[in-house]
Amino acid sequence: MPQLPPDELGTTGQPRIGTDEWVASVEGRRERRSGLTGQLLDRLEALPFWQPLLVVGVLAAIFPYLTDSDYVVRVGFNALVFALLALGLNIVVGYAGLLDLGYIAFFGFGAYTYAILASNKFDLHLPTVPAVLIVIAASALLGLLLGLPSRRLSGDYLAIVTLFFAQIFVTFTTNANRITLPWSDEPFDLTGGPNGISGVDPYSIFGVEAVEVTSYFHIALVLVVVGMLALHILSRARTGRAWKALREDPLAAEAMTIPVNRLKLMAFAFGAATAGLTGSLFAAQQIGVFPQNFELPLLITVYAMVILGGAGSIPGVVVGAVGITVALEVLRGPAEARLLFYGAILIGLALAIRPWLRLAAVLVATVALGYVVHFVVGSLWPRSVARPPAESEGLIGEFVDSWMLLPTEPGTIGNVAYVVLVASGLGLTLIRPAWRAFVLPPILYLAAFVFENRLIYQPSVTRLLVLGALLVVLMNARPQGLFGTPRVEIA
Amino acid sequence: MDGTFLLQQLVNGLTLGSVYALIALGYSLVYGILKLLNFAHGEVYMIGAFIGYFVLIGLGGPEDLAVPVAVALTLMFLAAMLGSGLLGVLIERFAYRRLRNAPRIAPLITALGVAFFLQSSALLLFGAQFRSYGTFQFMTGGIEVAGVRISTTRILVVVAAFSLMIALTLLVGRTTLGKAMRATAYDREAAAMMGIDVDRVIVATFLIGSILAGAAGVMFGLVFFSVYHLMGFTAGLKGFTAAVVGGIGSIPGAMLGGLLIGLAEAFSAAYISSTFQDLIVFSILIAVMLFRPTGLLGKADIRKV
Numbered sequence: 001m002p003q004l005p006p007d008e009l010g011t012t013g014q015p016r017i018g019t020d021e022w023v024a025s026v027e028g029r030r031e032r033r034s035g036l037t038g039q040l041l042d043r044l045e046a047l048p049f050w051q052p053l054l055v056v057g058v059l060a061a062i063f064p065y066l067t068d069s070d071y072v073v074r075v076g077f078n079a080l081v082f083a084l085l086a087l088g089l090n091i092v093v094g095y096a097g098l099l100d101l102g103y104i105a106f107f108g109f110g111a112y113t114y115a116i117l118a119s120n121k122f123d124l125h126l127p128t129v130p131a132v133l134i135v136i137a138a139s140a141l142l143g144l145l146l147g148l149p150s151r152r153l154s155g156d157y158l159a160i161v162t163l164f165f166a167q168i169f170v171t172f173t174t175n176a177n178r179i180t181l182p183w184s185d186e187p188f189d190l191t192g193g194p195n196g197i198s199g200v201d202p203y204s205i206f207g208v209e210a211v212e213v214t215s216y217f218h219i220a221l222v223l224v225v226v227g228m229l230a231l232h233i234l235s236r237a238r239t240g241r242a243w244k245a246l247r248e249d250p251l252a253a254e255a256m257t258i259p260v261n262r263l264k265l266m267a268f269a270f271g272a273a274t275a276g277l278t279g280s281l282f283a284a285q286q287i288g289v290f291p292q293n294f295e296l297p298l299l300i301t302v303y304a305m306v307i308l309g310g311a312g313s314i315p316g317v318v319v320g321a322v323g324i325t326v327a328l329e330v331l332r333g334p335a336e337a338r339l340l341f342y343g344a345i346l347i348g349l350a351l352a353i354r355p356w357l358r359l360a361a362v363l364v365a366t367v368a369l370g371y372v373v374h375f376v377v378g379s380l381w382p383r384s385v386a387r388p389p390a391e392s393e394g395l396i397g398e399f400v401d402s403w404m405l406l407p408t409e410p411g412t413i414g415n416v417a418y419v420v421l422v423a424s425g426l427g428l429t430l431i432r433p434a435w436r437a438f439v440l441p442p443i444l445y446l447a448a449f450v451f452e453n454r455l456i457y458q459p460s461v462t463r464l465l466v467l468g469a470l471l472v473v474l475m476n477a478r479p480q481g482l483f484g485t486p487r488v489e490i491a
Numbered sequence: 492m493d494g495t496f497l498l499q500q501l502v503n504g505l506t507l508g509s510v511y512a513l514i515a516l517g518y519s520l521v522y523g524i525l526k527l528l529n530f531a532h533g534e535v536y537m538i539g540a541f542i543g544y545f546v547l548i549g550l551g552g553p554e555d556l557a558v559p560v561a562v563a564l565t566l567m568f569l570a571a572m573l574g575s576g577l578l579g580v581l582i583e584r585f586a587y588r589r590l591r592n593a594p595r596i597a598p599l600i601t602a603l604g605v606a607f608f609l610q611s612s613a614l615l616l617f618g619a620q621f622r623s624y625g626t627f628q629f630m631t632g633g634i635e636v637a638g639v640r641i642s643t644t645r646i647l648v649v650v651a652a653f654s655l656m657i658a659l660t661l662l663v664g665r666t667t668l669g670k671a672m673r674a675t676a677y678d679r680e681a682a683a684m685m686g687i688d689v690d691r692v693i694v695a696t697f698l699i700g701s702i703l704a705g706a707a708g709v710m711f712g713l714v715f716f717s718v719y720h721l722m723g724f725t726a727g728l729k730g731f732t733a734a735v736v737g738g739i740g741s742i743p744g745a746m747l748g749g750l751l752i753g754l755a756e757a758f759s760a761a762y763i764s765s766t767f768q769d770l771i772v773f774s775i776l777i778a779v780m781l782f783r784p785t786g787l788l789g790k791a792d793i794r795k796v
Contacts, residue, residue, distance in 0.1 A: 099599050149780040156528045157780060159599060160731050163530075164773050167728060175766045247594075296724075300607045307600060415616045422612070426585050454615065464611035471604025475597050476589050 049232050057225045064214040073213045079325040080220035081282055086305045086321040087227045087314070088274025094311035095240060096267035097247030101299060102146065102162030105169035106272040108294030109142060110135045110279025112173060112191060115289045118201040121192065128204045132280050139276025140269040147268040166296060173291040196290030203284045216285040223281070227274070228314050235314070243267055297464055301328070304467040307474050310484025319483065331459050334390040341451050345444065358437050365441040370403040373445065383408050390456045400452060410453035418454060421446045498639045500761045501754070506645045506714050508753020509652030513707035514730030515737065515745040516659060517700030523676040523740035524696050525591070530602040531582055532704055533727020534609035539575035539705030540718040541613065543567040544622050553625030560629050571705040579701025580694055613720040621717040648710045655706060656746050659699065663742060668695060676740065732776045738789020747787060
């Protein structure tokens with residue numbers, strides 16, 4: 001095919017020559033950004049991948065020395081662990097397009113295998129390097145075994161097999177402390193049951209034992225940076241390109257002589273190995289493993305990270321992982337959760353509503369509506385404003401106290417408000433965009449009501465609720481996430 | 492292990508199996524038409540069980556019912572089926588419809604999100620505690636067959652489940668809507684060209700599947716007493732396994748698969764260990780996938796290019 005001059009590749013964004021050429025030129029069109037941020041982003045993307053990675057990596061490495069709180073460093077470590085998990089899942093979901101719902105079980109499998117190999121449990125105390133290598137190999141092998149029955153079948157079967165496996169993994173680890181073996185009368189204790197395994201050896205590399213959380217932070221950071229680089233290289237190599245072809249159209253990929261089954265299994269095993277390695281790191285830092293560490297809520301957390309960042313984008317999933325870990329950590333305290341909640345609503349509104357004048361009108365109307373409702377309802381039923389808010393200190397607390405209805409018994413009315421809120425949120429997607437601004441203020445007030453009366457008191461439920469809703473909304477509104485590549489469909 | 496014990500387990504397995512079969516039917520119907528694994532289906536079943544529970548409480552609770560038992564049961568089933576059906580339609584309309592032509596993985600992830608959203612909504616609204624139907628307080632009596640007592644609840648549940656299955660078979664086999672459903676499952680585009688309103692058929696499918704799930708939820712509550720926010724997840728897994736074992740997309744297959752899984756679970760709980768009954772069901776799933784990927788009654792999926 002003759003090389004086409006770039007200006008004929010549809011600068012208007014419309015297919016001019018033919019659909020295939022239009023699809024092929026998607027990279028070129030996407031990079032043409034305008035404005036200051038657009039130009040900056042273009043510059044950033046023009047750099048070789050390792051340069052920004054190095055800068056961010058070095059900055060992150062200094063991070064633990066900027067704070068003297070162990071807690072903050074531990075949150076940082078957790079964020080990196082999630083980033084590693086998200087990178088591994090990115091191979092399976094983002095590149096190969098397989099739905100692996102047993103991913104958390106591999107994480108748990110790695111943690112338990114490391115704990116069994118290097119702890120007081122069986123007095124094995126293997127050195128770190130061989131133990132971790134065994135963990136990686138065993139996890140990959142388990143991934144292969146689990147992928148085998150589904151290899152000829154569509155991804156749906158894989159999803160259900162892996163989900164079932166994740167469920168069974170937790171049951172197994174909780175109950176495998178009294179396995180009856182045919183040759184012995186004593187029940188055999190493999191996993192310590194609900195009490196888990198404690199006294200796991202810390203990582204010890206070249207004779208240096210990692211005890212401090214800062215050391216683990218640095219180990220995790222190195223793994224994340226190496227993982228990102230490896231994934232970057234892999235994604236451009238034959239295997240990576242084959243995975244993407246497989247994701248887009250397995251049938252066409254097979255017709256192009258790509259060994260579909262082998263690549264699927266390989267992606268699966270790569271993901272499992274990454275999860276296993278992360279599990280061993282997690283077990284060593286925590287000095288113990290417990291069945292409840294690997295339950296299903298963790299799965300949806302990792303999925304939300306990958307989808308939010310943009311499946312298939314390496315920096316995207318890492319940003320998604322760090323962002324969600326920090327956000328979930330912030331959600332624990334009522335005052336911070338409130339800031340996060342109203343901040344997220346403000347940012348969401350600012351992105352969704354143009355022009356600015358309309359946004360300002362919506363906000364002013366919401367605040368005004370709140371004061372009116374507070375005054376009217378409060379003077380009719382004094383009990384509806386009698387309760388102090390969850391965190392009444394500070395300016396925001398006082399504002400909430402004078403603006404929001406806070407009934408003394410928020411249970412039932414809060415539940416009704418929650419159901420109405422979900423229903424009206426769904427209804428909002430049905431009405432014309434121009435009219436949405438008029439119904440937004442009452443809905444926003446209702447959302448704030450539900451938050452102040454119900455959600456703020458139950459952070460662990462709220463976290464799952466938000467993650468579940470995030471997945472549904474993202475997949476419907478922006479399936480490529482924050483940093484992913486939008487799909488171009490050829491009819 | 493004598494015959495009575497065996498018969499007892501048979502009854503247990505049949506009851507549990509009817510519940511699984513009803514769930515499996517919902518999976519199978521939706522999968523047949525949309526090729527979508529609706530993870531949220533188990534949660535719809537859970538919501539159905541809760542609706543039944545709250546109707547029972549609204550009628551005075553299990554200890555002093557304000558209405559005759561038959562009326563109470565009818566109301567519970569009706570409310571749960573209507574509520575679940577509505578929920579299923581809402582899920583289809585707001586979560587799945589836009590993704591109908593998206594890559595396969597997009598609706599699956601959405602379904603996962605819906606499932607977790609519903610599960611944690613239930614946790615927020617109803618709390619984490621187990622709620623008991625307290626069935627034994629208002630449904631006493633039963634019959635005795637060969638030395639085995641079979642309670643009225645169990646008889647009722649099995650009879651109701653089989654009636655629903657027969658009704659569904661007639662609906663799919665004999666009515667215009669059923670014909671439209673079969674046509675849509677066979678080839679959605681061609682069905683649309685023949686003047687079938689595909690959107691309406693899909694909504695109807697979700698409605699029917701969710702109604703069955705709601706009924707299954709109430710049945711579970713009646714037989715096994717307790718309902719809680721996590722009950723939908725495992726039941727959904729078992730229901731899907733039943734659909735796969737029977738042959739996904741096949742209605743008699745889903746029934747057969749449900750009964751088989753129920754029996755396998757009852758017998759493994761009785762003779763091996765109740766802790767590892769999930770493991771047994773999982774092994775059945777793997778074995779079916781290895782040796783008969785189309786399921787017991789399913790047809791091979793031939794892909795045209």
